[in-house]
Amino acid sequence: MNLKRSSALVGLVGVVAVASLTACGSDNNAASSASGSVTPASSASCAGKDKLSAAGSSAQKNAMDQFTAKYIEVCNSKGKSKNVAYTASGSGDGRTQFIAKQIDFAGSDSAIKGDQAAKAKQRCAGTDAWNLPMVFGPVAMAYNLPGVDNLVLNGETIAKIFDGSVKNWNDPAIAALNPGVKLPDQQIGVVYRSDSSGTTDNFQTYLTAASHGAWTKGAGSDFVGGVGNGSKGSAGVAQAVRTTPGSIAYVEESFAAQNKLQTASLDSGSGPVALSTEAAAKSVAAAKFANPASDDLTLDLKAMYSSNEPGAYPLVLASYDIVCSKGYDADTAEAVKSFLTSAANEGQQGLGALGYVPLPDTIKTKLMTSINAIAPAS
Incomplete structure (x- = not known):
């Protein structure tokens, strides 16, 4: 597959520049957005605060740039100016910044767990942090x-x-x-x-x-x-x-x-x-959830990695967005829900051209249930 990327960074601005691939200098090289028009009837509400901040997985960066570009287009069509600033600082750093309440959500190629999950619960006003698989890539x-x-x-x-x-x-x-x-x-x-x-x-x-x-x-x-x-x-x-x-x-x-x-x-x-x-x-398509009854969508990757299904390439990375389940203020909760709704829908268009695997329906259905369940702290 051919990948086209640009050297533009997505920052705290109201537009996203889309350019052709130039040189490879760092993990912060931005991706071009997918071609084609945005679905006018996007279910993203564009509610909540205008600027979200996130950091973490460099593997997720190209997809995140596309998600942000699509989200800006969707909200512009509704007369609202929104943006997401994502820094590709590595999954470990993303989880650390999320726990420290320095960002609104983290991108991570590993689910938050153990001691970090316990610390994240404190950050999320005593509620669980959820691992939501937004991106898959070989x-x-x-x-x-x-x-x-x-x-x-x-x-x-x-x-x-x-x-x-x-x-x-x-x-x-x-x-x-x-x-x-x-x-x-x-x-x-x-x-x-x-x-x-x-x-x-x-x-x-x-x-x-x-x-x-x-x-x-x-x-x-x-x-x-x-x-x-x-x-x-x-x-x-x-x-x-x-x-x-x-x-x-x-x-x-x-x-x-x-x-x-x-x-x-x-x-x-x-x-x-x-x-x-x-x-x-x-x-x-063969990926399973570790706890199918939970809104935390941590995946059990054993079956996928050990599969010998003909024609299947087994070494696939699942990249999560880590969010508070019910620990945000109202404006942040609405903005996170709105952005992730857009990312899970029109944001998936054309991801294959960027080297990713669009969400299969089996995962997308569960994902939207979890996104809709995000709520402000009580």
């Missing part, structure tokens, strides 16, 4: 290996690469997955996220589920493989792979596409599957 196994254009990997081999057990590109474990391919006798250069990252958490969760026991390091937002070189942010990782022959990294497909990186096909037991929106959508 994570690429991006590599730089001139002459090897159709690399195939599986969960077990990736685990061994990222824990240092497999060190060379012509290792028998890689060769077995790539018959007839001339693999170089070259050391593998592992690149990982140096900052606290939900992408890292999802990647290590995938390895735990898909490596048949080869990955024993656990998950979490910090890389625990113990090998390689770290780079900050998704853009930093992609740039490191682009400039380092023999390297490999996990990075969102949009950044891999932007940097024109090679991406491996994944074989979960039913044959190699190349990364594509359609193949990722097959995996997303």
Whole structure:
């Protein structure tokens, strides 16, 4: 898929500039909004305060730029001026700022849980913070290996690469997955996220589920493989792979596409599957909620990551918006509900062209129930 992005930042202004892809400089590069007109009958109320603030996931940034552009158009059509300022500072920082009440909501590629969830409850006037999955996107196994254009990997081999057990590109474990391919006798250069990252958490969760026991390091937002070189942010990782022959990294497909990186096909037991929106959508459709009866929509990703469904690309990241369930003042609650309503509807138009998977109906239905349940503190 081709990704078009711009270098415009979405700030606290009344308009969004949309430009063509220029250079890759940071995670704050903005995405172009989807083509086509906004649905005039949007169900977003455009109520509440005029400016929302958010921060967190860099993987979510391109989608958030589109959501904001669409929201501005919707509200302008209703005679209201609204905006959302989103800073792509990383999932860990987003959760920290949300807990500290520095932003209205956080973007995170990992659900808020444990001690952070308890602190978020204090921030939300004694009510729970909810994890609402707004964005899905495939994570690429991006590599730089001139002459090897159709690399195939599986969960077990990736685990061994990222824990240092497999060190060379012509290792028998890689060769077995790539018959007839001339693999170089070259050391593998592992690149990982140096900052606290939900992408890292999802990647290590995938390895735990898909490596048949080869990955024993656990998950979490910090890389625990113990090998390689770290780079900050998704853009930093992609740039490191682009400039380092023999390297490999996990990075969102949009950044891999932007940097024109090679991406491996994944074989979960039913044959190699190349990364594509359609193949990722097959995996997303199988996602389940950890607690189906709750308005907190944390996903149980085990089934998706361990699936061997033919044609499904399993390594898909779910990115949440973390919100207070009933802990905002009235103006903030109305604005958050309105923005997320727009994001879940017209905001999904054209996301495939940006490297994301639009929300399937099974998730969108639950999501709208949760959004409508957001209420001010009593």
